[in-house]
Amino acid sequence: MSLRLLLSVLIGLGGIISAIASPANAQRISLIRDAETENTIRAYATPLLLAARLEPSAVRILIVNNKSLNAFVAAGQNLFINTGLIMRASDASEVIGVLAHETGHIAGGHLIRSTQALKDASASTILGYILGGAAVIAGRPDVGAAVIGGAQNAAVRSYLKFSRTQESAADRAGVRFLDQTQQSSGGMLTFMNTLGEQELLSVSRQDAYVRTHPLTRDRIEFLEHHVAQSRYTNIPTPQKFKKAHARMVAKLRAFTLRKRRTFRYYPVTDTSVPARYAQAIAYFRSAGTAKALKIMVGLIAEHPHDPYFHELRGQILFENGRIDEAIPAYEKATELLPGSALIMTDLARAQIEKDGLEMRNRAIRNLKASIQLEPKRAFTWRLLATAEGKNGNMVESWRALAEEALLHGRFDNAISLAKRSQSRTEVGTPVWLRAEDIVAAATEAKNSR
Template sequence: MRAALLAALLVGFSGTAQAQQRVGLVRDAEIETIIRTYATPIFEAAGLAPNDVDIHLVNDASLNAFVAGGLNLFLNTGLIQRTSEPGQLIGVIAHETGHIAGGHLVRVRDEMENASIQSVLAAVLGAAAAVASGEGGLGTAIAAGGTSMAMRNFLQYSRAQESAADHAALRFLDQTQWSSQGLVEFLGVLADQELLSSTMQDPYLRSHPITRERVASAREHAVRSPYRDARYPEAFYGYHARMIAKLDGFLNAPTTTLRKYPASDTSLAARYARAIAHYRAADLKQAVPEIDALIAEHPNDPYFHELRGQMLFENGRAAEAVPSYERAAQLRPDSALIRLELSRALIELGDSARFEEAERQLGEVVRLEPQNAGAWRLLGIAYGRNGDIPNASLALAESAMLRGAREEARFQAERARRTLPEGSPQWLRADDLKRAADRRPK
């Protein structure tokens, strides 16, 4: 199963209408880490347990972000790409956190109970299915429906709620001693769109009504705040440049990326973007030297090693990719996604001596991300290649249950029950899965 980071869906995507019409979740270890780093202090300031809030990246070029379906924050890739510095994205995160902390999701949760006729159900739950599957990286997204009028109505906030979320965001930023100027700038961008027709406005404006009073209030706060001139942690600026370069490299056409990041730009972010653009253009003769030069300068950067592994793996060179993935996993042992990519490469080798290592890596993946259906499925394949059919069946049952494939889950769980030692922890888990699959969904 070849679906490593950022590859499959983006073939044929070039920032065209086709790309904008598809909606799905994307995964990327580096970008998820950066956004989590930005968001954690905000969540803490709001009194939320950071690990309780799930952050999802939506593969959509429009400027949008929303919270829905519980403690889930969705950020469009288009919104991230439109930010020029970390404070703007952090301001959006703070605002959306204000909706969570203010209890503005109660109406949404109530409506979700009867939302089968709402197109937002397809959008949000389709995205959730992509999260559960864990398939692929930042390009292996699952289509989850378009942005319709019903979705906009479903996610619509009142002006009072928007104002309350603004005030909460400003308070959270003050508590973290971070400048609120980024939020002011973002609100200004939205305010400028008020003059456009509704069909030309970004979805964020349609679901988050803006007023000049809101902009003025936020600007006044920023001026009065003792942190108005505060800079974010210095590392954030480098993180942000890399994140934008990576999204540009994978989501824009290679020619577009190479125009934006010409060879005369020798910054790390530009070199990163060019390496990705050459890789996506199937020009490994330029891509591999670009990434090798970055690795030579930054030998302990896990994401450069990860990208090198992807370049090689996606071009049928799994044996060469494995050492790069192994180095990335050594440098970021807590990254389930990197371990998952390594596991795919190990299985692709077809070498029975490496299947045991794939099993070990995948065991860590499902420990770190127990809801990752794709990882459970790959673990089942690894067990099967090693001849461990009972545990293969159990892993496949876990995967099927997470995907909502109840008949498949029932079959695999029953198969595991028949072959595992009765009363063992694995047998008990198989029995639980069988019982869960037998129950009718509510």
């Protein structure tokens, strides 16, 4: 799915710190789901996670639709990175440097240790927090806080000191992971120098990363020393990462900026692959379907095995009501990238729109395969409920709706739908047992509120 915007932005300007770790807050983020962007960031992060002896598949990559410069880890091993940071990074090495730093936080157990620090702070004061326009903070002391009313008490000073200690530890771990993967730490240093310039601005004008990741001269000096000494400093960024970064930035700009601004970055005289990619998206978003498709036909002719080009062509066709043409495009993208839950779901959505029993059966198979890869995506469960319902399989439809309700935190609805599913199936069947699990999970979550 090419850049689907999920959830509404809720800006948190204040809150009691003890409430910050709530999973509900982690759901209040404007997220972008895009297979190419997520896979590019994952490709950057995987070597670092392995160097840190972490399981890459256990770490979720989430792209926050916000123009400010920020990245953070929250609510477990969930790595959030703002579109603003990606687009403003001078090259892939800076993003990789940020990911190395965030991996240091995970490996250092800072998420666990932060719980007590946040609890202590909450007993003394109410902190206002601003996190790149998104209201999410989940148990981490390096998540910055702007102090309401300018309070400067001992609890706040202790909180920030604890945070700065972790920032330094994450830096040290990050450069170690970069060395272990034989990558330069230069990108981390140049990014920190950018942050240093930000610190000269008033708080209201600073980017979120400066506020959430306290910067000190000692941190800069440590990185300067490491870059001067490391044998990997002059190792260039892999060409595949450079190309992927240029495309990712072009795509994000074209999907998040106005057409005029996109063409300032990528004028029609620029015939590079990233530029044409951005131009196609800009035309698509401004009702220039014919121009967008013409560019995509050209890109696919040059790069027939690129799944993301076929995916975007499928999206353009689908959103213009050309379902019969969109389905083969999505099918080709899925064939080229069979492990993408997002693209499989988009294919299924087009198949459901096409209608007909056989097409819906194909959609159901694709949705179930998508759920195997990404079981906590509510949208996929909703589509599955639709397809099963149209096929007259109400037991499966109600169960899928119960799964969706559980994921959205609508616990009473989840219980009701799960029990309705159970009422029409035999005790002990897989569907009945899963419905029983949903009832139990929803009841427990409801009682723990």
